[in-house]
Amino acid sequence: MRKHSIICAGIDTGKRKLDVALDGCPGEQLQVSNSEEGHQRLSAWLRQRKVKRVGIEASGGYEQAVVCRLRRDGFRVVLLQPAQVRAYAKFHLQRAKNDKIDAALIAACTAAVRKLHAAPDPRLVRLAEHQTLIDQIVDQIARAKNYLESCRDPRLRRFWQDEIKRFRGLFKTELKALVAAIRQHRDLSERLDLIASVDGIAVRTATAILVRLPEIGRISREQAAALAGLAPYDNDSGERDGARHIWGGRGRLRNSLYGAAFAASFHWNAELVELYKRLIAAGKEHKVALVACARKLLIFANAVVARGTPWESRAATTP
16 A cells, blocks of 8 residues: 555656656556657546656656656656666665666655755757767767877877867857757846856856856855765765765866866966965865865856846955
């Protein structure tokens, strides 16, 4: 018998199919294709059973279409990270695994969730795909540069040089297109300008922050750092004081901030230059200092969006 007043469903996502189960109802299961027709059938099935909350595990993008459909149809969708589902299974000593079992596990995990977050802005969900394309182009440029460095054949070197040039052209074109898409929405455009006003945050990093952190300006500095995976966590036990380490968070956002901090802490942001020098003088390692600068850069961006006024450096305002 179901133990919760809210009826919860869990979906195990595959490339071609979706397995669905209801929490506390072993006989209530469904399998549909991961297609528009399958999503329509799934929505009707959930509505007939008066389901209010649907849990689904992030699955490399295969879940995105069904999540959008269910949210559009009025269901409260909880997007669970694989680590959350694994931890829940481990806590309940559940070792058996197949698609139907996983669907029931996700349903139970969904019912156990106490803190629900608002659904993300659908505009930013679409823009995130474009941002990911830009990130992938940057990755291709880095790979091509590595191939070029290890290549000695003149013809092959010209090939990789042409590839780098081509990818750089794609990068400029796609970044320009993404900014144009953002500019179509006044509120997003204003937010982008505020973020980009911070010394050391170029347009590419500003779009990454805007798209990857929709909560920007509405959360505390600690929450922003945690979501970006830039918050240092304690590692103490008894009398042992362990080293603090960053962990988790949104990897692509963290990478963008780390890359921006690398330049900003040496050239573009006077406060980060000062912070980096102070940390190095205190004996901190280079990478630790850069992570601190990346965290501070995000805190600056969060602050300007929260107050709605552009960045002003302390160095610029000091008489």
